[in-house]
Amino acid sequence: MEHALKKPAPRAAEKIRAKSGHPAPKAAIRREKEALILKAAEEVFSEFGFRGATTQMIADRAGMPKANLHYYFPTKLVLYRQIIEEIFSIWLEAAQSFDENSDPVEALSRYIDKKMEISRSHPNGSKIWANEVMHGAPIIQDYLETTLRDWTDSRMAIIQRWIDDGLIDPIDPRHLLYMIWATTQHYADFVHQINTLNGGKALSDDQWNCARRDVKIIILKGIGAKGCGDL
Amino acid sequence: MEHALKKPAPRAAEKIRAKSGHPAPKAAIRREKEALILKAAEEVFSEFGFRGATTQMIADRAGMPKANLHYYFPTKLVLYRQIIEEIFSIWLEAAQSFDENSDPVEALSRYIDKKMEISRSHPNGSKIWANEVMHGAPIIQDYLETTLRDWTDSRMAIIQRWIDDGLIDPIDPRHLLYMIWATTQHYADFVHQINTLNGGKALSDDQWNCARRDVKIIILKGIGAKGCGDL
DNA sequence: AAAAATCTTGACCAACTGGTCAGGAATGTT
DNA sequence: AACATTCCTGACCAGTTGGTCAAGATTTTT
Known part of the structure; x- marks a missing residue:
């Protein structure tokens, strides 16, 4: 005392x-x-x-x-749930831009850009989401089964149409989505590792631009999207 | 009582x-x-x-x-540290195959295959690693700064040589590595989300093969690796 | 066989944690 | 001014947790 x-x-x-x-x-x-x-x-x-x-x-x-x-x-749980819900809404909102463009190059570019932006400006949200899913989504399981699944299904359908129209190579739309999620979110979830491997410093603006560009190039070129040479 | x-x-x-x-x-x-x-x-x-x-x-x-x-x-910490160390050794070991081949298509294909295999057979290890890094690597920071950094530097140099030799497109080797890590580990760290989006079932053998194939195709084609049409 | 070393475990403890509560303080209303 | 409502907080509590310990059981060594 x-x-x-x-x-x-x-x-x-x-x-x-x-x-x-x-x-x-x-x-x-x-x-x-x-x-x-x-x-x-x-x-x-x-x-x-x-x-x-x-x-x-x-x-x-x-x-x-x-x-x-x-x-x-x-309670702590009420607080946590409110945060998770806010994060979830940000994610979905960013995903809107996905279907504002009918051209795969345009649509995917914007989507990747937005996701990378969120990873930079809002890394904590991404981490909490990742943590939650990694531990079996005890609190947001219902979201996964309803909203996220619906969203995923509709976007997969769009990608499939691009494939049918010969605009991109025939890959499984599912794995394209997963690759985009994994790669963009990696820059939020593993920011500590990335910074450590960057000499202990956060990525500079130039380095972020480079990351964005390379991610977009590799994915768009990787799926054989027509007309992505000028990114 | x-x-x-x-x-x-x-x-x-x-x-x-x-x-x-x-x-x-x-x-x-x-x-x-x-x-x-x-x-x-x-x-x-x-x-x-x-x-x-x-x-x-x-x-x-x-x-x-x-x-x-x-x-x-x-103590609980001693137990945890021992597990982290074991996981770390598995990761590095799998990475050996990276430089057993001088051809980028061969080397990267094998590396991705091994990483996908680990994600399927050893998802817990990947999750613990991700958790640790996401929380600022309080226990393995020294590993990140020494072993992982050395390994990363040497692999980046190899990739840079491929670029200089015109075997792949000029992208930042760093982001290629991150993309491979992010994508392959996603299948371990987010297995719960993936299974939920797969109707609540684990991926079948066929689905895993498809994932492996698509990941390899997109990445290898995405970096313009010569002669990867027959994967 | 007997002593030594190793293994097992119920009972216990100090520290911590989520959450409560009573009563006081600031603001809003009449 | 007086009353009601909302806000603030030190003190407190019950449950949990990492870790200890002493005493007994099992195996090894002499």
Whole structure:
């Protein structure tokens, strides 16, 4: 015990606001705190996994006592699920661009670009997803069986049409999708390994451009897509 | 308390051996028990991660009381590290075949085949590795910086020579390696997702052959390797 | 046979973790 | 101003976990 009793200190946030003279509307407080917690939780979950993360760690990183975190999110699982759902929606949204173009080169290029962008700007989400799937998807199994499966089926159909139309070589659409997922997500999930092999530094803008270009070239050329020489 | 006191029951293993009349040499006991524990630990670690796995779970799956496990492996970390090291050696060993052939088509084909084989036969190892790297490689960082980096550098040099000799297109060797790793390991790390998208069933032999073939074709054709039309 | 070394295990413990709660503080409403 | 609502937090608790230990069982050595 360093201090047997402490005088009831005013809350830090209120202190600051008092100085600046602003009020602290309840609605805003809720929004801000929840965002703070979600951000901290995403970091901690991606670094330690669901079980490895403790609500104490998340609370610390969000700058509030643990009890306060539990005031906004009753359980760790609720917090985790909300994060997973947000990640999932980002993934699906990025996938939209896939079918805005009828040309395989255009459609696949954009899709790969978007996926690479997400891997760079949102690596934690990818990691949490990978972690979840690797451990048997205990929490998002229903998503895999419904939304993801539907999405996959429809995109495979599109790819199959390209094959039937002779626009790309006859490969199994499934494995093309897996290769795109695997490769693009690798730059998020294995960013630590990639950085280590890059002399301990994060990839520069140039290196990212190079990665994007090479990934696109190899995949598009690999499936014999017509007219991809000028990427 | 269901039973206040229990008579000292003879150990199960000894019971069986007594029946069969065999003795139980200490050396063999040690070997068998350690192997049993390592096998169980690999399963549990791959399913729950380091922190998610409990020594109790591992002991249960190995069919022995927890205290017995701690007799052979003093701490959970020691057990984990031993497993990681074994996995690492398998990976490097498989990579040997990479430079037994001077022809890029031959060398890369064999390398991809071996990696796909490992993903099918040894998915747990791949998952543990991925988990470890995703969480910042807290335990194997030194391996990444020494052995893996050396290996990567030497292979990149070989690929660069192929490029200089005009045997493959000028892409960044680094990203070719990453693509091979990402794609082949995806079939281990994301096996749950793949199976779910496959109607909940594991890939059949035919499907595996198809995956192997498509992965090889796309990558080899994608880098413009000469003479890979007959894969 | 007896002593030494190794193996086995139930019981136990200290540290930690998710989650609770009471009561005080800030804000909103009348 | 007075009352209601929402927010904040130190203290607390029950369950879990990695790891220990002493005492007994089995095998090896002398």
